C-alpha cells in the first residue's frame with residue numbers, strides 16, 4: 704500500500720480489525736520509509752448474481768424486483784411489515800449459495816414456498832402471477848392442494 708505522505712510502497716500492518724459490522728476490514732499501517740501511520744479499509748467485492756429466465760435470457764439479479772413481487776402478493780394482508788424484506792433477503796442468500804446463476808423458476812418456487820408457510824392468500828396471489836393461472840378452476844385446484852398440506856399442521 705502506497706504511503707499517502709511520502710508515496711513509498713513499503714509498509715507494515717500494525718493493527719487489523721473488522722469494521723462496518725464485519726463487511727470491511729480496517730487496517731492501521733505504518734510506513735517503513737517515513738514512519739507515519741495511515742488507515743486502509745478493505746471490502747469484499749460483491750460477485751453479481753445472475754438470473755436465467757425461462758426465455759434463456761440472463762440478467763442481473765434485482766432484489767427490488769423480487770421484493771416488489773412479494774409485496775404485491777402480500778398487499779393488504781395482516782403479515783408483519785418486515786416479512787417481505789426478510790423473505791427477499793433469505794431467498795437472495797439461498798440463491799447466492801447455489802452459485803453465480805439461478806433460474807428464475809427457482810426464485811419463484813422459493814417465494815411460493817415461503818408465502819405458503821406465511822399466508823395462503825398471498826401464496827395464491829403470487830401463484831396466479833407466477834404460474835399463470837387462467838381460470839378459477841386453477842385456483843381451486845391449487846387451493847385444495849394447499850389445504851391438503853396445511854390442514855394437518857393446523858390440527859396439531
Ligand SMILES: [Zn+2]
Pocket residue numbers: 706707708709710711734735736737738739
Ligand atoms: Zn511514508
